[in-house]
Amino acid sequence: MADAAASPTGWGRTGGGGFRKPSVLPGFGITLGFTLAYLSLIVLIPLAALILGAAGLGWDGFWAAVLKPRVLASLQVSFGAALAAALINAVFGLAVAWVLVRYDFPGRRVVNAAVDLPFALPTAVAGIALTELYAPNGWIGGLLEPLGIQVAFTPLGIVVALTFVGLPFVVRTVEPVLQELEAEQEEAAAMLGAGRLATVFRVVLPAILPALLTGFALAFARGVGEYGSVIFIAGNLPMVSEIMPLLIVIQLEQYDYAGATAVATLMLAVSFALLLLINLLQHWMRARHDA
């Protein structure tokens, strides 16, 4: 994007070991200093304390704490539910983005604005509202109960909550790419006789794939760490519907600091890996876009 344009002289990294490119603008020292100090105080030092705590357990202690069946089960629940929810969001989020970009219908702008609701609505509110809806005596749960489908207090409930919190990600990453997609390719494909379905699959989908994957990864990352909306609806049954963040809280509550520290460190590593993956995807997306 415009990043490169911001450095008019094209300063490279070869500047004889210089830490930064000279500039006439003031305030570099103080702003960078404050940024680093604040970042360290609020984020880095506390996280480092966590990692040091885990390091204190030693390799054996760490793996012993992490490889417990209950921890592994919660890992499976968290990842499985986040994956399912991200997949649901990839499919339906794509449909929503498509409809919002390509079609015109009454109330389109309002719908477009409403997509961001899960970003703005506090997770605890979402949690009790979804529980109320999907409990066996709720509006939707009451309809599903006769069919033998139970959502609230089962892993399915976790998927519902995570679908809610991850809903905007795919829509918001795919939307702009879909908007800027050049018409020529699709037209050319159509002229060459490709059916609409073939055009969509061969031309449109590959073009938006990086954005779709980014949105998917963002929704997945959010889902793995989510707590507030899930604990109300999950039922919190160990080995079945207990998510990792809740397990950390429970371990803290039963004085198992070592266990909580180990599991939290594992989650932190996963978050960091996902963050790097998302950065890579975004790079890919931009590279694709600029090309």
Add this chain to the structure above:
Amino acid sequence: MHPRTRSLSAFLLGTALAFGAPAALADTSLLNVSYDPTRELYADVNKAFAKAWKAESGETLTVQQSHGGSGKQARSVIDGIEADIVTLALAYDIDAIAEAGRMNKDWQAEFPNNSAPYTSTIVFLVRKGNPKGIKDWEDLVKPGIKVVTPNPKTSGGARWNFLAAYGYALGKAGGDDAKARDFVGRLFRNVPVLDTGARGSTVTFAQRGIGDVLLAWENEAFLAVNEMGPDKLEIVVPSVSILAEPPVAVVDQVVDRRGTRKAAEAYLRYLYTPEGQELAAQHYYRPRLAEVAARHANRLPQLPLFTIDEKFGGWSKAQATFFADGGVFDQIYTPGR
């Protein structure tokens, strides 16, 4: 680092410390950190005691409350929540606080009746008409019965539930530890939801309609029936249960630092007075004072109750055997699925 940056971080730290200073309260305040089902009881006790204290000392006193699973609440006290008083579900959780150095280790001798001003027991709560015909502990392990109880790792009530079931199986003709383990193992295989606190379980059962039977504190069961209406729920009293003694204590480290010992001790003594006992009985706790108990005898069913000391050799032993990491609960629960 740039000098101005340093002063900025000093400023930040300063702000943090300034906000960190305990808010100066004009009048005395106490914090009572308690377990889940006592919300309604202490809401009343706090009001009544504030009035009594005003009359006695002229001081205006407010008592603040925090509720949660008993184990979790003990953890908060250990981590430094400024509780003047703890009123928890079982002695072990207060022992853990004492172990962490926040109070005198022989706290249990400081107030009468092992520092437990009221007792309770564990009963069953079922849906109106008892559609599954649940009469006693034996019915809980039948296939297809869904039993709701909180998690013994975090909830005190759940530990009483567990020990009540275990004690029942142990006390049966020919009962031994192996049979009792098998019994609680089968019982917990019937548990579909494991909340972290007693109140969460009650909401799951009563409000969400999950499960056929809730193992609950007697007072919690009565409260649920009153809240949801006797046309929805009813209480089943098993043939035998456990005598639960929820203890109270003053957190020495906190009251000495805050200078609130006098008020805190008076607060706990108030629980033993006829007024305090009456409030406990009104909230379906079993009072210690015979005269108060007699007044409420028709509300609280008579059933044989065993104590933790006679069956399990006290809380420390029971905690280590059953609820510690790798203990009986972990063995019967984790691999079962």
Add this chain to the structure above:
Amino acid sequence: MTLEASFGASAPPAPPPAYQVRSESRLVRAALIAVALGFLGLFLVLPLAVVLTRAFASGVSAYAAALTEPDALAAIRLTLTAAAIAVPLNLLFGLCAAWCIARFEFRGKSVLITLIDLPFSVSPVIAGMVYVLLFGLHGWLGPWLRSHDVQIIFALPGIVLATVFVTFPFVARELIPLMQEQGSDEEEAAVVLGASGWQLFLRVTLPKIKWGLLYGVLLCNARAMGEFGAVSVVSGHIRGQTNTMPLHVEILYNEYNMAAAFAVASLLAALALVTLVIKTLLEWRYADELAATRRH
């Protein structure tokens, strides 16, 4: 035109306009719109509707009583206080970070940007837990804090810290790309003309970024007031003292007090809706001055 003309007068079917080639049959369109709206209705409209219905289930007076009860008022006050401290701190941070990142080239910049993003991907529970490990009585700094009579966790500072952590990147994430796109030519010109640092910021930079700044603050504030997981770990849940609004919702919910729980929840939902409205207005009116609307 020439293409069309060459088809002559044989009344050929006009080549479909581009949007028709790029579109689907009516049936598919209708079905797709139905699927998309059905999905959004299920996940966005119904939860909001259930909050409002349950909030007023026991009548308007019960609703008002639930919101004016002392513990609820204390929770509202605490939530406002925590946001009033956390948001300006993150605003200041966002400005500093955006200034040094967008206006200067230095080594390790991309690492710095990644680290600023980190709080977004860390579970809120961990955000709360790290402060317990640091400041808890058995944490690293706990004993020292206790001997100096300072309470961090289970008090306002802990709640503020947890809130700052989870809302850390909001302002910076909005400002950095915006200021990168805008470039620094104007600022450089102002410096050459002799502007001081403050003049530069107030007269040149701030007017260019004010809507983006507002946008970031808005999102930061919504999250700050609504945070549950991180604050729950450090709060201690003392009624009337360390309960924020979301925590108060949970407590009421656990006390069978559904109407009151949903009443307080409806207040938070209203906050979310107001946030959405202002955000949308900003996007409509000042799209060019926001980074978020043209990030890709």
